[in-house]
Amino acid sequence: MGNFSKNKASTSNGFTLPEADFHEAIIGGLVDLGIVQTEYNGETKEQHKIVVLYFLETEIPDYEGKRYVQSKTYTFSFSDKSNLFKDMNGAFGSDFMNNCEDLETDILGKHVRVLIDHAEKRDGSGSYAKIDGLRPSKSESATMDGFELPKWIVDANERGEVDAISIFEG
Numbered sequence: 001m002g003n004f005s006k007n008k009a010s011t012s013n014g015f016t017l018p019e020a021d022f023h024e025a026i027i028g029g030l031v032d033l034g035i036v037q038t039e040y041n042g043e044t045k046e047q048h049k050i051v052v053l054y055f056l057e058t059e060i061p062d063y064e065g066k067r068y069v070q071s072k073t074y075t076f077s078f079s080d081k082s083n084l085f086k087d088m089n090g091a092f093g094s095d096f097m098n099n100c101e102d103l104e105t106d107i108l109g110k111h112v113r114v115l116i117d118h119a120e121k122r123d124g125s126g127s128y129a130k131i132d133g134l135r136p137s138k139s140e141s142a143t144m145d146g147f148e149l150p151k152w153i154v155d156a157n158e159r160g161e162v163d164a165i166s167i168f169e170g
Helices: 083-092 103-107 151-158
Strands: 022-040 043-059 067-075 111-120 127-136 164-167
Touching (some): 043 111, 067 083, 083 111
Antiparallel strands (some): 022 111
């Protein structure tokens, strides 16, 4: 019999995913991807995309002192139908986005609870952790210790695919 414990889920390369549950985190970074061509229901359009980096309090097993960094890509929209609007209001209150003037100033360094879920990769080669929503933080114990900017962002920046990166230095 296999071990199908939720905290044993891993990617195809054996990396252990963060547990599918709520995790305390800090919003530690914003990445501006600029205008990106997207396709949905056979329709191609251009949208302004950003990535929000969530630095989880949870340590990565077998990586002494390193902690998980989860990211979520959003269409940069303050519309009440956008995922960015829904997630930020879930974390900071129902009127947060209506009163937000500058996302960078208003969310970087803030504590949140991130709901992680596991999903199967399209090619069937393993699982990945995805963010299913945000809630208000129950504590402010998460810190920026043990974090590194994800390699895919560093690489994208070197290729000129990133318009701007802003990291909380707290």
